[in-house]
Amino acid sequence: MSIKVYVTDREGVLHELEAEPGWTLMEVIREAGLPIEAACGGCCACATCHVYVDLEWFAKLPEPSEDENAMLDEAFEVRETSRLACQIRLGPSLSGIRVTLAPEF
Numbered sequence: 001m002s003i004k005v006y007v008t009d010r011e012g013v014l015h016e017l018e019a020e021p022g023w024t025l026m027e028v029i030r031e032a033g034l035p036i037e038a039a040c041g042g043c044c045a046c047a048t049c050h051v052y053v054d055l056e057w058f059a060k061l062p063e064p065s066e067d068e069n070a071m072l073d074e075a076f077e078v079r080e081t082s083r084l085a086c087q088i089r090l091g092p093s094l095s096g097i098r099v100t101l102a103p104e105f
């Protein structure tokens, strides 16, 4: 069963993407060719996969790890609903998740 992911890019354009269970949100965004740098390849070491998660979905995500929080502490333009997309593993319960790409620096 594929999982729907809705991503708003930095120009405000909404993209409807599909993912397989087990992919990370970063992988889905990158595979779709959207501009997410993901410089560390998903090792939670760069924060260039920073996204803002819609509040409704933010509440459904597992708590961030200490490593993710440490990276977010050093990221720019962090908001209450900031997460690192490489740390969000998709499953059926997250189908329909909505996120917005954070600004690039």
Ligand code: FES
Residues within 6 Å of the ligand: 026, 037, 038, 039, 040, 041, 042, 043, 044, 045, 046, 047, 048, 049, 071, 084, 085, 086, 087
């Ligand atoms: S890709 Fe580097 S922290 Fe997510």
